[in-house]
Amino acid sequence: MDDQSAAFRDDAVGAPTTGAGLARQNQRLLGRCGPCPIRKRAVCALCDATELRRLDAIKSYRRVGAGREIFASGEESVAVGSIVSGVVRLEKTLSDGRRQIVGLLFAADFVGRVRTERADCDAVAATDVTMCMFQRAPFEALLKTTPNLERRLLDMTLDELDAAREWLLIVGRKSAAEKVASLLLLLAARMSVARASASGVGREPLGLDLRHGVDARGADGIGGAIALPLTRDEMADALGLTLETVSRQMSSFKRSGVIELIGAREMRIIDTEALEALAGFG
Amino acid sequence: MDDQSAAFRDDAVGAPTTGAGLARQNQRLLGRCGPCPIRKRAVCALCDATELRRLDAIKSYRRVGAGREIFASGEESVAVGSIVSGVVRLEKTLSDGRRQIVGLLFAADFVGRVRTERADCDAVAATDVTMCMFQRAPFEALLKTTPNLERRLLDMTLDELDAAREWLLIVGRKSAAEKVASLLLLLAARMSVARASASGVGREPLGLDLRHGVDARGADGIGGAIALPLTRDEMADALGLTLETVSRQMSSFKRSGVIELIGAREMRIIDTEALEALAGFG
DNA sequence: CGTTCGGTTGAGTAGGCTCAAGCTTAGTGG
DNA sequence: CCACTAAGCTTGAGCCTACTCAACCGAACG
Numbered sequence: 001m002d003d004q005s006a007a008f009r010d011d012a013v014g015a016p017t018t019g020a021g022l023a024r025q026n027q028r029l030l031g032r033c034g035p036c037p038i039r040k041r042a043v044c045a046l047c048d049a050t051e052l053r054r055l056d057a058i059k060s061y062r063r064v065g066a067g068r069e070i071f072a073s074g075e076e077s078v079a080v081g082s083i084v085s086g087v088v089r090l091e092k093t094l095s096d097g098r099r100q101i102v103g104l105l106f107a108a109d110f111v112g113r114v115r116t117e118r119a120d121c122d123a124v125a126a127t128d129v130t131m132c133m134f135q136r137a138p139f140e141a142l143l144k145t146t147p148n149l150e151r152r153l154l155d156m157t158l159d160e161l162d163a164a165r166e167w168l169l170i171v172g173r174k175s176a177a178e179k180v181a182s183l184l185l186l187l188a189a190r191m192s193v194a195r196a197s198a199s200g201v202g203r204e205p206l207g208l209d210l211r212h213g214v215d216a217r218g219a220d221g222i223g224g225a226i227a228l229p230l231t232r233d234e235m236a237d238a239l240g241l242t243l244e245t246v247s248r249q250m251s252s253f254k255r256s257g258v259i260e261l262i263g264a265r266e267m268r269i270i271d272t273e274a275l276e277a278l279a280g281f282g
Numbered sequence: 283m284d285d286q287s288a289a290f291r292d293d294a295v296g297a298p299t300t301g302a303g304l305a306r307q308n309q310r311l312l313g314r315c316g317p318c319p320i321r322k323r324a325v326c327a328l329c330d331a332t333e334l335r336r337l338d339a340i341k342s343y344r345r346v347g348a349g350r351e352i353f354a355s356g357e358e359s360v361a362v363g364s365i366v367s368g369v370v371r372l373e374k375t376l377s378d379g380r381r382q383i384v385g386l387l388f389a390a391d392f393v394g395r396v397r398t399e400r401a402d403c404d405a406v407a408a409t410d411v412t413m414c415m416f417q418r419a420p421f422e423a424l425l426k427t428t429p430n431l432e433r434r435l436l437d438m439t440l441d442e443l444d445a446a447r448e449w450l451l452i453v454g455r456k457s458a459a460e461k462v463a464s465l466l467l468l469l470a471a472r473m474s475v476a477r478a479s480a481s482g483v484g485r486e487p488l489g490l491d492l493r494h495g496v497d498a499r500g501a502d503g504i505g506g507a508i509a510l511p512l513t514r515d516e517m518a519d520a521l522g523l524t525l526e527t528v529s530r531q532m533s534s535f536k537r538s539g540v541i542e543l544i545g546a547r548e549m550r551i552i553d554t555e556a557l558e559a560l561a562g563f564g
Numbered sequence: 565c566g567t568t569c570g571g572t573t574g575a576g577t578a579g580g581c582t583c584a585a586g587c588t589t590a591g592t593g594g
Numbered sequence: 595c596c597a598c599t600a601a602g603c604t605t606g607a608g609c610c611t612a613c614t615c616a617a618c619c620g621a622a623c624g
Contacts, residue, residue: 092451094562100454102447113444115437120444147429154436155397161439162395162402164446165384169374171454172382172522176612232571240454245612247572263621264571280376458580514603527580529604545589546603568623577614587604594597 032056041108042082042132043156046148054146058138062131070111070123070131077119079133080112086129087191087229090121091237101238103164104229106190110156114140126229171240174280179239180249181279184259188269191226225268232264253278314338323390324364324414325438328430336428340420344413352393352405352413359401361415362394368411369473369511372403373519383520385446386511388472392438396422408511453522456562461521462531463561466541470551473508507550514546535560 033039033052044055061084064070070088071077088111090103102121105111111123114136134142143150170182228235232243232250239246253259258275260268269275315321315334326337343366346352352370353359370393372385384403387393393405396418425432452464510517514525514532521528535541540557542550551557 090447092447094451094455096562098455100451102450113440115440121447144429144433147426147432150429150432150436151426154432154439157436157439157443158395158397161443161446164443164450165372165374165403168384168446168450168453169376169382171450172519173376173380231569237454242613243571244573244614248612251572280378513601524581525603526582526605530580533604566624568621570619570621572617572619574617575615577612579611579613580609581611582609583607585604585606587602589602590600592597592599594595 036084036132038082038084038108038132043110043149043152044082046152047146048148051146051148054142055134055149058134058142059132060134062133064125064129064131066125066128068125070125070129071119073119073122075119076117077113078136080110080114080136080139081131081133083107083109083111084130084132087126088129089124089126089230089234089238091124092121099237100240101230101234102167103160104186104190104238106193110153112136114143114153126234127227176239176241176245177249177252177278178280179241180235180246181253181275183235183239184253184267184269185272185275185279187228187230188226188267191229192224225262225266228265228267318366318414320364320366320390320414325392325431325434326364328434329428330430333428333430336424337416337431340416340424341414342416344415346407346411346413348407348410350407352407352411353401355401355404357401358399359395360418362392362396362418362421363413363415365389365391365393366412366414369408370411371406371408371512371516371520373406374403381519382522383512383516384449385442386468386472386520388475392435394418396425396435408516409509458521458523458527459531459534459560460562461523462517462528463535463557465517465521466535466549466551467554467557467561469510469512470508470549473511474506507544507548510547510549 033044033056036042039045044052047055059081062081064086071079073092083105085107088105088109089101090105091099091101093099104126105123111131113119143153170179174182230238232246235241236243236246250259250261253275254261256274258269258271258278260270262268315326315338318324321327326334329337341363344363346368353361355374365387367389370387370391371383372387373381373383375381386408387405393413395401425435452461456464512520514528517523518525518528532541532543535557536543538556540551540553540560542552544550
């Protein structure tokens with residue numbers, strides 16, 4: 001972390017959590033958007049060269065260590081941006097401490113809320129995160145004059161909305177086993193897409209979108225090992241369960257040979273079809 | 283229902299459910315947008331006269347009887363539109379019949395999904411509904427050339443996303459009593475706003491947005507009687523509960539004098555603060 | 565080498581579900 | 595007008611899933 005460019009703000013110094021392996025190569029592509037790994041999928045996906053130059057003028061990269069807050073609920077929302085690498089969780093907390101994770105954001109996803117004064121979720125780095133940030137005010141100004149930017153943001157927001165509703169079905173109506181299986185499939189799908197980020201797919205749904213679990217069969221996340229970006233506690237808070245229940249379900253999946261656990265925070269899916277059956281698709 | 287204009291399609295003939303009081307006056311404002319009660323809050327809110335004329339050219343009013351489907355999950359999405367009056371529920375169903383209501387839409391809210399081939403929810407009229415519909419293809423064409431339309435749709439979609447996430451917290455982390463209290467406050471707030479629809483508020487969050495429950499104190503829905511647009515079963519499916527649990531909670535609120543039930547489908551909130559406390563805001 | 569954090573596992577409990585019966589209301593037809 | 599029906603609602607009894615409380619484990623770290 002010594003060859004930082006001037007535009008690179010690094011919040012990860014002395015990161016509270018052990019987050020090895022912050023994607024080194026991201027430092028190389030600073031400044032220009034051309035070689036950016038999320039260029040084709042992020043909010044800038046539809047922008048032409050001119051528009052990209054305008055965005056470039058107001059962007060700044062920022063690294064956030066695992067566990068660090070990106071913005072807090074209720075605070076004035078000043079910054080928005082795209083995730084270049086890593087995972088961000090959006091969470092809400094009741095006054096008595098009960099917490100619900102209401103969104104998981106991966107590479108290329110957009111973080112922050114335009115056109116509102118204050119955030120209504122906390123956004124926290126679930127892993128070490130690299131972001132391409134914009135001040136909200138100039139970004140909103142650019143939104144107004146750049147239909148390609150607004151169009152892409154609308155698309156991404158619609159996809160997030162679909163994902164949130166899919167998640168509502170899982171949290172509201174599925175059993176503990178189905179919930180955990182659903183989450184594991186989601187993580188497998190999204191973590192692997194994030195790794196294979198060079199591929200320029202045009203339309204990428206975002207957030208907690210379970211349908212990816214089905215599409216991603218054969219992608220290198222299922223079959224390969226997946227580093228879980230959430231603790232048992234966080235998984236529980238995403239699913240409306242307790243950490244003990246999540247742990248028991250994981251152990252049960254492991255015992256029945258559906259998944260393999262490598263330590264506690266890494267997983268390999270052995271039998272994708274069985275896991276999908278457990279997730280109760282339909 | 284005999285003075286229908288040519289542009290008025292009526293799906294409610296022989297409506298399967300008892301839906302008295304379909305807002306008669308809506309028939310009067312057909313054709314022109316000027317006197318439309320949702321003009322200032324719907325997707326057309328930011329449109330100028332020229333843009334409005336273009337929208338006017340592709341719109342058609344449609345009445346849907348309570349219980350009737352507006353579109354079905356998986357079917358090709360051909361129509362979108364604004365709710366002029368009534369309540370629409372968005373729901374998802376698992377193959378074994380478990381159902382989750384993932385959105386409630388009221389007057390001025392936008393129904394349907396642009397830029398996707400197929401719907402991923404069912405949309406069903408919860409009450410008799412009057413809609414201002416557009417064919418999806420011409421509407422999307424207009425979206426591309428009308429920034430004011432796209433901007434407003436983005437705003438509304440962002441508000442829906444906020445609402446869906448708020449709902450996720452309720453479904454995932456609240457107790458049965460808190461869930462039911464939260465839903466009653468939401469319904470009180472949204473049903474009263476729908477009635478006082480002439481007021482031209484610029485920024486109106488949409489959907490299952492609970493924060494309205496707090497804002498709407500003193501509005502004429504709280505204090506006045508509220509016609510519940512959902513059966514106990516539907517309330518349960520919105521909250522991730524069973525209908526019996528919902529019924530028990532309602533009875534309990536009634537016994538403790540927090541609400542009054544007028545028949546089973548009409549309610550008056552007696553003690554708003556108590557109900558808010560029961561809803562567990564924080 | 566002790567501490568801390570995250571995870572696992574067990575035992576007992578309870579909140580909400582299931583099953584079941586009976587009630588209310590509105591609509592229908594004799 | 596009133597029995598009949600059906601849909602929606604209420605209430606009760608018992609059960610089960612997931613929660614609570616608690617002990618223990620293992621890895622990482624100072």
